[in-house]
Amino acid sequence: MKIAVFSTKTYDRKYLDKFNIESKHELIYFEAPLNADTANLAIGFEGVCIFVNDKIDKKTIDKLSKIGIKLIDLRCAGFNNVDIEAASKENIKILRVPAYSPHAVAEHAVALILTLNRKTHKAYNRVRESNFSLENLTGFNLYEKTVGVIGTGKIGAAFCHIMLGFGCKVIAYDVKESEKLSAKGVEYKTLDELLENSDIISLHCPLNLNTKHLFNTKAFSKIKKGAMLINTSRGALIKTSDAIEALKNEQLGYLGIDVYEQEENLFFKDLSESVIKDDLIERLMSFHNVLITPHQGFFTNEALNQIALTTLKNFTDFENGLPLENEVKL
Incomplete structure (x- = not known):
């Protein structure tokens, strides 16, 4: 053919x-x-x-x-x-x-969490410049933290298993609940309950009319102050301008994304010698508590x-x- x-x-x-x-x-x-x-x-x-x-x-x-x-x-x-x-x-x-490989994407979501939390990317750059200071590298234990998982298909399920292994309390929201995950200790909640109780929220749902801009100003107002949001699914699940406002007012404590709402103009290209004309991603990259990777979650x-x-x-x-x-x- x-x-x-x-x-x-x-x-x-x-x-x-x-x-x-x-x-x-x-x-x-x-x-x-x-x-x-x-x-x-x-x-x-x-x-x-x-x-x-x-x-x-x-x-x-x-x-x-x-x-x-x-x-x-x-x-x-x-x-x-x-x-x-x-x-x-x-x-x-x-x-x-x-x-x-559901595990590839799930493991990348965990990598974003660990990097944002323990600031290993910053420590790496410091040490290369012979700076061995620990100032401003404080993180937190994942153990016993509440992790909210939105979407428990194959990738979401793999992510749940990993976080259970860290000793986290895992809660989830999906239109179709998994009996197997429930048996493992995952607790299904309403979306609002998940937003209000999660220290870390990871998105593993498809993009459709019901999920586009799932995370907007209204959703950000409901999350725990300082919570971490991870997105390895589709960029438009998050309304970028609203995420920026949530970061500015410190309602959102950390943001890790492997996908971006307007990524078709940026990702999979070498733009190191170009002027980036996307003001939203430029603003995102200016935050110390934002980590962006170029849609590499699948890349194993x-x-x-x-x-x-x-x-x-x-x-x-x-x-x-x-x-x-x-x-x-x-």
């Missing part, structure tokens, strides 16, 4: 090529993102493969349909960047990688192997007319 692979980096090519030896699909790589302006690059292909920051809106779908594209395969779990309804009307199948060898394997399997299943177990439907 001839596939146009968009938004590719060296690691995408490395892992897809590694497992494509047996699948023998014809993969043509493009560094450009897929959107309405670049859709014509897919002329002559049977399908396209995309990532989190490609913009597959109705306009893009219309262009892809006109050039004969019948498959859009996401090499990620989230699909909020795809107009599923428009694709369905054009009979274009949408496939994804629903689970690659195990996860990249699984993403490549599932992506290629999706191509093969579609090509051979097999049941599409990873299809996204309305």
Whole structure:
């Protein structure tokens, strides 16, 4: 099957090529993102493969349909960047990688917590300058702290298990409660109860109409003063301007994010010699109690192997007319 692979980096090519030896699909790589302006690059292909920051809106779908594209395969779990309804009307199948390594993202969330708390990034920079002072490096024990988990799917569940291992009290909110987690000691609460009682809150829910800007001024007003908020899910779960105000008035004590509301203009690029025109992220980076990583939660060898394997399997299943177990439907 001839596939146009968009938004590719060296690691995408490395892992897809590694497992494509047996699948023998014809993969043509493009560094450009897929959107309405670049859709014509897919002329002559049977399908396209995309990532989190490609913009597959109705306009893009219309262009892809006109050039004969019948498959859009996401090499990620989230699909909020795809107009599923428009694709369905054009009979274009949408496939994804629903689970690659939940532990990779969960462990990265913990890394953000530990780094923000114990300030290891600051200590590292100090020691490199021969500064061995402990001033302003005070942290807190995670043991017996209350950790609130919003979303207890595969990633959220993995995160819960890790925090239970630290000796934390874990409370959770999800529209569908997990009996297995409850049996392990996770207590399900209402969202308001979780906000009011958590020392640390970690987001592990999808982005949709119900969760967009879940954390806004109203939500920040309900959290414990000085609480920590971690987001490794989707950037728009947090309204950035409201988070900045919560940081300024010290209602929010720490913020760790691996995703950002406007990340498509920034993440996965080297902008070290560029002027950043996003004032909100510049303001976030000015806070001493904010830690930002560039959407690297998924970025482990195990996860990249699984993403490549599932992506290629999706191509093969579609090509051979097999049941599409990873299809996204309305």
